[in-house]
Amino acid sequence: MNLRSREKLLDIGEVCENSGLPASALRFYEEKGLIVSVARRGLRRQFHPSVLQRLALIALGRSAGFTLAEIAGMFTPDGRLSIDRALLAAKADELDRTIRQLTAMRDGLRHAAVCKAPSHMECPKFRRLLRAAAAGAPRRRTHE
Amino acid sequence: MNLRSREKLLDIGEVCENSGLPASALRFYEEKGLIVSVARRGLRRQFHPSVLQRLALIALGRSAGFTLAEIAGMFTPDGRLSIDRALLAAKADELDRTIRQLTAMRDGLRHAAVCKAPSHMECPKFRRLLRAAAAGAPRRRTHE
DNA sequence: CCTTGACCTCAAGTTCACTTGAAGTGGCAC
DNA sequence: GTGCCACTTCAAGTGAACTTGAGGTCAAGG
Numbered sequence: 001m002n003l004r005s006r007e008k009l010l011d012i013g014e015v016c017e018n019s020g021l022p023a024s025a026l027r028f029y030e031e032k033g034l035i036v037s038v039a040r041r042g043l044r045r046q047f048h049p050s051v052l053q054r055l056a057l058i059a060l061g062r063s064a065g066f067t068l069a070e071i072a073g074m075f076t077p078d079g080r081l082s083i084d085r086a087l088l089a090a091k092a093d094e095l096d097r098t099i100r101q102l103t104a105m106r107d108g109l110r111h112a113a114v115c116k117a118p119s120h121m122e123c124p125k126f127r128r129l130l131r132a133a134a135a136g137a138p139r140r141r142t143h144e
Numbered sequence: 145m146n147l148r149s150r151e152k153l154l155d156i157g158e159v160c161e162n163s164g165l166p167a168s169a170l171r172f173y174e175e176k177g178l179i180v181s182v183a184r185r186g187l188r189r190q191f192h193p194s195v196l197q198r199l200a201l202i203a204l205g206r207s208a209g210f211t212l213a214e215i216a217g218m219f220t221p222d223g224r225l226s227i228d229r230a231l232l233a234a235k236a237d238e239l240d241r242t243i244r245q246l247t248a249m250r251d252g253l254r255h256a257a258v259c260k261a262p263s264h265m266e267c268p269k270f271r272r273l274l275r276a277a278a279a280g281a282p283r284r285r286t287h288e
Numbered sequence: 289c290c291t292t293g294a295c296c297t298c299a300a301g302t303t304c305a306c307t308t309g310a311a312g313t314g315g316c317a318c
Numbered sequence: 319g320t321g322c323c324a325c326t327t328c329a330a331g332t333g334a335a336c337t338t339g340a341g342g343t344c345a346a347g348g
Contacts, residue, residue, distance in 0.1 A: 013324070023325080024307060042314045043326045053265075053274075060277035064249045068305070081264055088257035095250040099243055105208045106239040113232035120225055121197075130197075133204035157294070167295080168337055176335095186344045187296045212335070
């Protein structure tokens with residue numbers, strides 16, 4: 001359509017280098033419909049340079065807490081980005097709740113780390129934190 | 145040892161009711177050494193009432209981002225809590241980094257939700273967010 | 289005494305996001 | 319031409335934290 005479509009294609013290896021993702025992840029993303037390879041050279045996938053932006057978008061979505069399936073739903077069939085603004089706002093609210101939770105947690109941990117009570121169970125702040133966690137703990141992972 | 149040890153034991157069903165956890169989770173926790181059942185009535189597990197505090201502690205650890213294995217390491221063999229204060233501080237720092245990330249993300253999403261640019265890709269703030277996410281996105285889950 | 293149903297065990301399944309392994313292919317440098 | 323090696327496919331494995339299912343047990347109420 002435009003001049004961009006004539007840009008030099010990227011070998012999957014180059015995409016890996018530029019994105020920091022392993023080839024297996026790229027193949028996985030393609031299988032899931034998150035990215036597309038536009039050609040092959042022999043067996044090797046060739047990607048349009050715009051795939052890098054697409055991958056950045058995916059990384060953004062991931063770190064905002066969207067699942068890959070949700071992210072996939074944010075692209076129109078022709079590959080354009082179209083995020084429901086209400087969805088964004090909802091995710092922002094969700095993040096906000098998570099942030100509040102984590103902040104309370106962080107403060108509690110911080111205190112417990114320096115608290116002079118002989119055992120954590122004897123520290124009133126820790127016990128307050130405990131009661132807070134008992135009701136409605138969120139499910140999250142920060143691992144690796 | 146003390147009077148507490150003579151308190152009425154709780155049937156697993158009562159523990160479920162009081163903790164909100166399904167019996168399968170309690171059995172799983174016991175298998176992992178996170179809790180102990182002190183007796184059986186027929187086949188049924190009986191728990192000491194203090195298991196409820198223990199479960200609150202586990203919930204706290206979970207929502208602070210510790211894995212079950214890490215939490216298990218916070219109890220001494222005799223069942224007392226002994227958390228390394230340095231570990232707490234480290235986890236607090238980790239939470240702090242996560243909070244910063246999520247805050248940036250939330251603000252970005254919030255803006256994108258009301259931004260008047262025709263497409264998100266044309267919004268400078270969104271693009272800045274995108275660049276931020278491209279480098280070092282954290283791995284997390286908030287789902288259910 | 290007999291039924292009921294809440295509990296039991298053990299193995300296998302689930303979800304998410306990938307990774308790993310085995311076996312094969314083919315462009316490119318020599 | 320021939321060998322290298324980065325790529326390919328497909329199936330299966332990983333890990334975290336549980337859940338589910340099949341088939342069994344047993345204390346208590348009627």
